[in-house]
Amino acid sequence: MYRKTPLFFKKFFCFLFLVLPLTASLYAQMTIGKPTFLSYICANSGFNSFEVQFTFNAAGVTPTNQFIVELSDPVGNFSATPTVLYTSVAGAVSSSPATLAFAVPTTTAGEGYKLRIRSTSAAFTSPVSNSFAAYYKIQDTPFSINNFVGNATYCIGGSYVLTIDNPGTGTNDSPLKYPSLTYNWFKDNGSTLPPTKLASAAAGSYTVSTPGIYYVETNYGTCTSNSYSNRVTVSASSTSGTATIISSKGNPFCAAQGATILSATAGNNYQWSNENGVMAGANSQTFSATVAGKYAVKVDFGGCQANASIDLQNVKFASSINVSDVNTIAPGESLETVVTTDALNPTFAWYLNDVVIPGAIGNTYSVTSKGSYKVVITQTSGCVSSSELPFIVNLSFDPNPFPDVADIPNIVSPNNDGVNDTWVLPQEYVSGTNTEIMVISAQGEIVFQTNDYQNNWPDNQVDFKNVTPVFYYIITTQDKKVKKGSITVFK
Structure with a gap:
């Protein structure tokens, strides 16, 4: 017998038909929690690996899903195309919570970065992380200003420009080789007071107008680093300043081992000269000297000037010979010559009238004929260099005053x-x-x-x-x- 279904049950079944699919859809929807991260990033060439943690609704993950770690701009904005730090393999991350490792680009520099996590299937983007400082320290070694010259002078009422060296002397790794860097200039207030930060600038120079001790650091914000300069003591002078010259390889120096860098006291302008007069184009604080000699520099401190000089000597060893500059022997006699030297591992070469004497390679030689002699001593270890000892030998009388020559000499x-x-x-x-x-x-x-x-x-x-x-x-x-x-x- 047919019974009619009550209207109440018809409405109830209709409700279940609509609600159950909706409930299943809500249960399967992807969600990602706010990522958590350390308070800052300080990366360099030796360390650039960091981790971010997050939770997600694992039930909403499909086998093709990928998680992507994205980095904002330095002030926390994702409006432009964000920087992708890491993309997981499809389906590799399927359980929550998750940890993903990433590295930052070498251009990273700022105090207000943020991270977010994005999934591809189902598509969802997490809330952004708290802001944090992040820097890649592309230059992380000490560097020099003023070519390591520790003192500078300017005239009262004037100023002096401190400059980061590029490239500087020796193996100096100048930060100026990396155009993205900026710098913080400081005045050192001694061991009992903190330094005074004077300026932050993109340029590698700073103008000083008060005496003090100054230095500069590469600006890596919250991060500490080894990218800092030597200190320079700047003084003011009411009269002519005081200038000095320092040789990088000392004085005397070994010319055989390359040039020595002559550095003048820091000033505004320079003019170098040598024994032959003013050297054209030699207008820097430093001069590369390859030979020994007398060098001078005029330093302009901006209204007052000073002169400095150096008698640059080459490393020498001592040698002597047991005969006079001019000697006389009788025909048939010999002159026994002996060289004494403190040269390291010396070699000897004897010459008669500028022609090498074959086989004469010891520190002694027996002279039996007249002529112009010399012995060349070479130090073969340490600073490789040579010196020569000349002498003349005449005969007490010439047994053949009328030799048979072919032509009239001119x-x-x-x-x-x-x-x-x-x-x-x-x-x-x-x-x-x-x-x-x-x-x-x-x-x-x-x-x-x-x-x-x-x-x-x-x-x-x-x-x-x-x-x-x-x-x-x-x-x-x-x-x-x-x-x-x-x-x-x-x-």
Whole structure:
């Protein structure tokens, strides 16, 4: 028998039909809690790994879901495209709570960053985290200002500009090589008071107008770092300032090991000079010196000036020889020479008339002939360098005063070195041939004339007012044959 269903039950079933699907949908909806994180991030090249924790409704996660860690801009805004720090593998994170590790970009720098977590299936974005400071310390080592010169002077009423060195000396890792960095300048108030922060700036310089001790740090906000400079003591002067020069490799220095950096007292302008005068273009606080010598610098402090100089010496070793500068031996005799030196691992090379003597490599040598000698001593360890000891050996008499030469020489060098000391003529013109020898100065004066030439001109008759005086000769033989020419005399 058919019964009608009461109206109440019809309405109840209709309610269940509508409510149950809605309840299931609400139960399966994805939700992500507010991410939690440490209070700050201080990353560098040696450490850049951090973790964020969050909870989520695991029932709403599909097998293809990915969680994405996003970073705001430095003031906490996500309005622009956020920075993706990490994206999980699809389906890899399925249980709550979860922890994800990430690294920050090298451009990270600010005090107000925030994080959020985003899921892809179902799509949902978490509330943002609390704000935090975050910095990637791209430069995290000490650096220099004023090339490590610890003192600077300016004139009263003026100022002095402190500058970060770029690149600076040695292995200095200048922060100016990283354009994204900014800096905090400080005045040091001593050990009992905290330093005074003077300015924050993107430029690597700061103008000082009061005396004090100053330094600069790379601006990494809340993070501490090793990116800080040396301290410079700045003074004011009412008269001319005081300037000094410091050699980076000391004085004396080893030229064989490269240049030494000469650093002047810090000022506003500089002009370097050496023994030859002002050096064009040498207008920096430092000068790279490759050779020994006298150097000077004029430092302008902005209204007052100071001069400084240094006699830069090369590292030397001591050497001596047991003979005089000029020595005389008889034909057939020998001169025993001995070199004494404190050079490290020395080598020796002996020369006669600027030609190396084969096999002469010890610190002793037996001289048996006249000539111009020298021994070159080389230090082969430590600062590699050389020095030479010259000496001259003459014969008490020349057993062959009339050697058989082929041509009339046009050069004479009367310096007692045993080579071309006198004007030596072919045998057909010398003593016993009755040949007239006449030497005439450039002014037309006869300075030498003989019919019995002994190969002895100029015999100290030359006046070296000119560096290389020139003379003219006329040779007339017994049978009236004439030879003419010029003679250049070198001292």
